[in-house]
Each structure stands twice: as C-alpha cells, then as structure tokens.
Amino acid sequence: MCLTCGCGDEENVRVTTIDRPAGLDPAESGPAATAAPAQHHDHHHPHQHNHHHDRGPGSDQDQHARLHHPADLERIELGVSLLAKNDHLAEHNRNWLAGHNIVAVNLMSSPGSGKTSLLERTITEHAQFDHAGWSEVCVIEGDQETVFDAERIRRAGARAVQVNTGAGCHLDAPMVQRAIEMLDPRPGALLFVENVGNLVCPALFDIGERAKVVVISVTEGDDKPLKYPQMFSAADLVVINKTDLLPYVDFDLERFAEQSRSLNPGVSIIALSVRDGTNMTAWYEWLSRR
C-alpha cells in the first residue's frame, strides 16, 4: 500500500452482492464469504507471482554493484502504455458489454454530490421516460467500505453489487470485470457504475464504459472544472445536481459551463435537481441516446 495516499492493491478489493431476499442481514454474507474469484480468463493478475529472490543484504548489494556497470546491461525497447494492463481489460469489458447490447455509464464525482440519489430516482421512474427499452437497470457500486449504497439501490428496485476498494481511491477495469461477472447483467441492460467518490483518480482509468458522466452539486462551487481539469476533460456529460439549492449558494451556472467547455468544448451539461425532479427528463433523454 502507498504510504502517502493509502492507495491499495487488488488483494484488498472485495466484491459483494446484495441481490438476495430482503431482510437478510448483510453481515451474514460478509466480504470474505462472497468475494468473487478474480480469474475466469488467461490474464495474469498483479501481486500473485512467487518471489524467491535472495534478499541477503550482501548478495543484493553485490548484484546491484555489478548491474550498475553499463557494460553488463542490455537495453530492451518496450514502448508500452503505463495503463496497458488496465486498458486491455477495459477493452475486454467493452467488448463483452457490446456483445450483450449493454450500455455502461461510469458515474464519477466528489463524495456527496448525489450520485446514488440520482440512481435511485432513475431506477424508480425511468420506465416512464425510457425510450431505449432497457431490459433492466442495474448498478455496480464503488466505495472504499460498506454496502450502504448497494442496499439503497436494491431498495429502489434494481440489482446491484458493491465493490469495496479497501484503501483504493478508484475503480479499475479488473474490479469492474469481477463485478460484471457477479452481477451478470441481462442483455440489453443499462448498467451504471458508480465510481468511488473522488474527482481525481477515476478520470484516468478506463473501465470499458460507453460514457463517462461527472456529477457535481451546486454546493461544491462553480470553480471545480479548473480545479480538477482531468476529470472534466474526460467527461462526456456533466450533471449539475441540487439546482433546488441555487437560491442559497453562489453557484454561477454560466461560469461553470464556460470553465467546463474551456477544458472540453464538446461536453454536454445538464442542470437538474434529483430532489424536486427539475429537468430529470433531460437526463433520461441523454441516457436514451447512448
């Protein structure tokens, strides 16, 4: 684990389904009992190789003294992306989803912007507005800890699995692959992936989604795009939530849109209120066009 930021590794990631009869205590099927096996394919996963290096201080020192002599070194050209492994698995996810006619939408935001509330309302009322005829709406929930959000989604009427990243600060393609295997969305489904609340790290990791949506609430301030440019630069859609609170906060919608478009000229922006339902139809129409 990174001592600076607390980023974790995959061994600490847990995938939990709460798609089971209501009333069952979530603690009964805790993370260890429900953790999905990661491997259903031929890829190597990190942190699973066996190391048998001689760690004796003397030998290490000697070996490295030799290595640092240029004559003993061979240069191997690689030219491989730093994110190659993640991107490869993301492409796997994308192909599988496309093969099953499933639209996956990656929702990213700060904690507390209203991603889960947006999903709850969407699950409850999408059928009234659904022009795309989704076979179901289902959700992969990402959080460092707890299954609270997956339980909320379940109560709203949709199937969900929870990915707990432990110390990790974002979802990556292997985590989403495990979650998809466990959730097994129906062909023709609309699949939401609610990323870990974080406006930095999730922007870099392709998970195989059709579209990236950034959710921001008016209480967070209208200067977020320039503060977190990678996130807003990567977005296909920005949802501005909690517009019912606009009279009480200094959030300038024009300024926000201008900043977003200075980073991402083609980005779509929808201002809505999950709480009072204002402009939710614009969201459903955007979803139907995916």
Next chain:
Amino acid sequence: MHELAIISGVVDMVVERTAGRRVATVHLQVGQLSGVVADAMLFCFEIATAGTALDGATLQIDPVPGRAACRTCGQDFGVDDLILLCPCGSADVRITAGRELLVTAVEVEAKSCA
C-alpha cells in the same frame, strides 16, 4: 493518488516482459498533461518494486511538455494545462503532445552475466 496503482502495473508488466532478469533501470515517458505526478511515482516505485526483479532499480522519468495545434489558425503552441485556448482566441484546439504515459525501455542484466 493513483500513481501506486499505475506503478504496480508497470512493475508487473516489466517482470513479465523480462522473464525474471534483474532490472537496473526503467525508462518512462510521462506527459505533463497526463494527470500523473512524476514525483509520486518515484516515491511509490521503491515500495512497488520491493521483493521483485526490479528491487533496487532506478526509475528514469522523461517528462513530455504539452503541445497543441489550433484548427482555426494552424498555429502549433505549448500548453501548460488542459485549458484548450489558442493565442489567436480559438478554442478549437487539438492536443498533440503531453498525454504520453509510456514505458519506453528497460535496462536489464545482460544474459552472459546471468
């Protein structure tokens, strides 16, 4: 914050590609618009390589400055951030460099010495 995850992926990839040979140097190209912080990767590298064939290796990061091309006036210019604005005032701009995230090469112990 995501640098450890990225570096861990690099270590795994290098170990696979070098068949367990001891690695002395890993060369990366990191664009200044990529969203990845070189200093954070340097810090994480020691932790991520501990106990692997890269243990004790040097991480060499070559930064790539951001550049963009304007579709309106054709100008090619340097950019320090992701705000896509040409000096001519146009926002119809394409980033041409600075997003690189590449493992360019590794230096490994020569086979004859293995």
